Amino acid sequence: MRGLRRPTWLRLPSGPAGRAGSALMAVTLLVTVLAVSTGVGYSVARPLLGDGSAFLSRGHTVAHVNGETGKSDAQTAIELATGSEPIQTVRLPDGRVAVVNKTTGTVTILDGSTMAPTGPPMPNPDGGTQLEALATDSSGYLVDKKGGTITELAPPGKPAAPVVSVGTGILDAVPAGDSVWALTSAAQVVEVADGRVRRTVRLGEPVSGITVADGHPVAVTGAGKAYVVDSDRPHAIGDLGVAGSGVVLGSWRGAGRYVLAVDRTSGRVGVLDPRTGRTTRATLPAGPSARLDAPVVLGGDVYVPDYAKPQLWRVDAASGRVGRPLTVPGRQGDAFDLTVSGGHVWANSQYDRRALIVDGDGRDHTADKGAGPDVRDSQSDREPAPTTTPRPGEGPSGPPSPRDSDASTPPDRPSRQKPTPLKAPSVIGLSRQAACRLIGQAKLTCVRRTDATPVVDPDQFAVVSTQDPEPGAVPDGKKVTITYPDRFTVPSVLSQTQGEACARLKAFTMKCQATIGAAATGAHRPGDVYQQTPPAGTEAGEGAVARLVYYSGTGTTHDYKGQSVDTACGQVQADGFACTRKEGATAAGTGQQPGTVYDQDVPPNTRRNIKQPITLTYYSANNTLPSYVGGSPGSACADITARGFTCQKTEQPYPSTDKVEAQDQPAGTYPIGTTVTIHYSPWALVDYWIYQKNDADVWVLRPKGDIPAGYGHQAFHVGLAYKAGENIPAPQAINGFTCTTGPSHCNGLDVNHFYSRIGAYQDWTGPSPAATFMDCGVSGTTPIYRVWKDSGAARLYGITSDPASWGAEDNERLGCVWP
Incomplete structure (x- = not known):
């Protein structure tokens, strides 16, 4: 049976690239294609965020931590949680950071450079733990598993794609390429991109989970079988060897080359290489009290979190060797966030001051996120985190001073913290209101200064043109002065309709009062302005009143x-x-x-x-699309074309002939020109049986009812397959071999038959094409074997689905049939 054709894959740099400000280096992966034997392939394109850093939850805030120094160099000035509420941080491809409060459901988007919000928080009161932020190659998304919706987190100024409702609810979701792949409560995998459902993937057997490996979404069945689902049709890549209700798959936040699975109950780990189909297995000596969760991979090592200790197990992906566990700072039993960012593995307990970093070469060290009243330090037995939000003014607003951890401070005296100087954010180009709001969030005072020079562009009015001090500088007296124009030149709106004229003047913040004047005559049009006060060229300020008179009538x-x-x-x-x-x-x-x-x-x-x-x-530009499942492909394509869509037929084996078994686009409304893919089998099925010779233990394979003379003593059903020579995908050609020249040539019998995929057998007549079976990668099929045994001087041959039956001494798998 042919497998995957393996291309040469590219190794990617995993080391840090440094950090300039908090700019992100995007390293675009070259596209590679993994082709299957039927000619179907898929491509890889995944950018790396490789600045060697991570955005970590720190108490009620988020800190930016350098992976090389292990130090925090920035943190948010606003609090994103209270008490012990957990938050999730996800770095988006454009440099923003999505922060999800897993208790309140509030989502805050931060500017990765300034650590300031890019807009007001987005409430999702019914979301909570069922909300998750995802990052694809080009955008960010918010997945509401409870509500069954996927919402794009579009950058400021860019329109977001429409919210997509999966409808049946979402069990899990992962990003791959530019798409979000969601596992629904109906055990189907749905691809979402560009504000719509692109396709629905059905495997024909229950799907228990979805993960990412080698840049591709991988669905895993309850039996542990893994399928790549972003090719033209799902393709089996191997068996994880781990199955059951306690299995958790690898996290997309640390996805790498391998498909990962961990059985929380037994501690068994499965690592499947999709390029070779090889599975490595290991068992963690974690004990019955362990609390294992979703693993991540960096390079050739797999990291499995255990919240009970807390600790991190390391498993070699190639050999299955289990290394010593790494201690994660935090209290026993507390969950911690596990992710791969900037070429490092990060294990971070939100309410602990420290975090564990594992470098790409396997070395581990701790990060210091900074001291504060909302974090504890498990490594120095400091006081536990508070259960309420600190009052304004308490706690640091920036990275900690080296003296924060001064060991010379007496244990009975409160530790004094040196406040970090507050730096001015960048506000040039913002409206005065937005600028002052951002300055206030940085715990600085906003001082306004106006520029009396009038502007002629409404986009320049009341927009900050200069600031003092410059961005990043420490202001004197904690004050930032912004300068903006507050005067403008009134434009001419004569001969415009009163609606257009008022809209133009309101853009300058003027109040518009339009009244009907004289009736329109001659070339004048009703609604056109023919008088304005103040006149064009006049200098005015915010809130000035403009009075317009326009033509009335019909x-x-x-x-x-x-x-x-x-x-x-x-x-x-x-x-x-x-x-x-x-x-x-x-x-x-x-x-x-x-x-x-x-x-x-x-x-x-x-x-x-x-x-x-x-x-x-x-x-x-749209039309309705019905369901064609159960109908004929010809009629379906004719109707699809008549509706203005493009019909695409996908031929694949099914236990039916010329009947639509599935369509990728469910019934609904779609843009004209949308490609609608239907799946069906065009090949006629043949019902195969085996018939026994009346006077010997010799069997022939024939279509049902085609019984040769002298046969029929017993008959057994083999299954549905195809006629000899049928050109199905990956056909398994079954050849018949016959011997009628007596015992010395016919393996001890006067007449003998056997069926095989071989091409020749000495002294026997054949090969004679007998049937076409399927490749056993087709879901829902049953393997069929040629078996044989020696009975005295005679060799007997049989055909069965159980190679261990009939006392068989050996077997050859012929292929698969529909049972």
Whole structure:
């Protein structure tokens, strides 16, 4: 049986690249293709965040910790938790950091350079522990497992993709490439990208978990069998050798080359290499009180967390050798966060001052996140963390001073902490309100200074042009002075519609008062402004009142049909009316372009008050898609094409012929032109039986009812397969061999038969094509074997699904059939 064709894979640098500010170095991986024997492949493209650092939860805040020095060099000025609430930190590919409060469900997005929020917190009161932030190659996502939704965390100024509802709930989700792969409560794997469900993957057997390995999403069944699911069809890559309800798969936050699984009950570890199909197994000597959880991998080592100690087990991925456990700072029984970032493994207990770092070469050391009233130091038996939020002004607002851990401080005297100087954040280009808010979050005072020079661009009005001191400097008196223009030159809005004119003036913060004036005559249009106060060129400030007078009266409608809705709405507005867009029937089958107007609620040449809107109905760019499962592929493709979609047929073995067994896009509404993939088998099935010779223990393989003369003493069902020579994927050609020349040539019998995948057998007639079986990687099939045994001087041959039956002495696997 042919396996995967292995390309040459690229090794990636795992060491630190240093840190300049907190800029992120993105190292783009070259694309490689893993091809399967049927010609289906998939590509790898995964950027590395390699600045050698990590963003770690630290009490009620988040600290940026350098992996080389083990020191915190920045932390948030705001608190993201209270009491003992846990938070999750995830670095996004654009340098932002998503922080999820796992108790309240509040999500805060931080600027990785300034450690300041990029916007207001996002509440998710029903989320809590069911919320998780994910980072794909190009974006960040928030997964609400309870609500069954996936929401893009788009950068500021960039529109987010629509929220995707999986509907059946989410058991787990992982990022791979630019997609989020979710395991639903219906045991199906769903790919989500670009604000829509791209595909739904069904394995034909229950899926118990999903993980990431070698840059690809991998679904694992309850029996421990692993499938790559981002190729054209799911492909089995091996067996983890670990199964059961206590199994937890490898964490995407530390995904590497291998598929990882740990049995919490027995301590067994399975490591599957998807490139070779080889599985390494190990058993951790953790004991019955261990609390094992999702492992991570760095290089050739697997790291398994044990919260009971707490400690980190290390397993060699190639040999299965278990190394000594590494102690993780923290209290016994407390969970800790385990992730791989910047070429290091980080094991971090949120409410402990210290964290464990394991370098790419396997050396381990501790990180100091800094002292504070909301963290304990388990390595020096300091007081436990408080259960309430410290009052404003308590605790450090930056990295700790070296004197924070001065061992000379008497144990009966409170430790004095030297406050870290507060640095000015960068606020140039922000509105004055946003700038002062950011300065206040840095626990500094915002001082405003205006620039009287008028501006002509509304985007410059009240926007910070300079700041004192510069970003990163320590301000005198804890004050940051911002300068911004507060005067502007009033633009001309004459001959614009009153709506356009008011919108233009409001952009400068002016208050607009528009009144109806004289009736429109001649070339004047209803709604056009013909008088403004103050006039264009006047200097004004925030809140100034603009008074406009525009033409009143009625307008005449036109025929807006047959043009794009954008162009038609522009004409409606030019006629002085408001335009209401209404999506109508699908454009598929009409010969019209989507967006073309085909109806209007007011006939052309109607005199109408300009305040009344015109509704334009246009052809939709979408159409509905039904389910085709159970129907014929030809009819399905004809209907798919008629609906304006592209039909793609995927031929694969099923226990049916010319019947749609699955479709990648479920019933719903999709854009015209969407590719709809249907799965079916075009090959006619043959029901194979074996028939015994009436006077000897000799068997022949035949289609049901095709019984040769002299046979039929006994008959047994083999299964459904295909006719000889059928060109199915990975066909297993079954050849028949016959001998009729007597015992000396026919292995001790006058007449003898056997079936095999070999191509020749001395003195026997054959090979004669007898059947085509399937490759045993097809889900739901049963293996069939040729077995043989010696009975006296005769060699007897049989065909069975149980190679140990019939007293067989040896066997050859012929392939698989549908039972």
